[in-house]
Amino acid sequence: MLDESFYQKADEIIANHTKEERSLIPIIQDIQAEYRYLPPELLTYVAKEIGITDARAYSVASFYENFSFEPKGKYILKVCDGTACHVRKSTPIMERLRSDLGLEEGRQTTDDMLFTLETVSCLGACGLAPVMMVNDEVHSTMTPDKATELINKIRGEENE
Known part of the structure; x- marks a missing residue:
């Protein structure tokens, strides 16, 4: 209710x-x-x-895929797993983010409602692969270490 x-x-x-x-x-x-x-x-x-x-x-x-009946975090992380991103190693980025965020398989949103992690088929930025979006901001040529740095930066800004 x-x-x-x-x-x-x-x-x-x-x-x-x-x-x-x-x-x-x-x-x-x-x-x-x-x-x-x-x-x-x-x-x-x-x-x-x-x-x-x-x-x-x-x-x-x-x-429409963009409507969600489940609460989402303040920061929506979308990791592209389209062909260009996949062959340029988007899977290790997703695995690192799951680990960093403490998300078990099947869970998308952190308990603190700060992050929601999603895999998408294409973000339309194949030349910048692998690509990740945080809300509406595109982050190109991602690596697992860059993803961790980005998460830590966001957490730091939230705690200021």
Whole structure:
């Protein structure tokens, strides 16, 4: 059960759009931007508010890969494992990050909600392989040591 403040924020977001089905994606994008994930209870609430079925709302939200029903960390780490990155050793980078972040297989987000680690098929920067993104910032020619340095830098900035 979500706190009432979640529904109040959803009402504010809905008010910035028309209460029509075509507003579903922009509304849930705004909700996800606010909370770093899409709480399923809010998706149900939005569906009711704009006059569509839960099934339709879930169908749309689950179709698009960028919507997440699970909470994500403040920093989203995306390691490319496309062909160019893979042959240039992206797997050891992913393994190092898992170790540095203390993430067991099957877990993506750290307990402190600081980092979420994802593998992606392509980031469109093959000439810079292997590539990793931290939120919207691209980091090229990564190595396991560079990845560790980057994580330590972020942690240091968070603790300042």
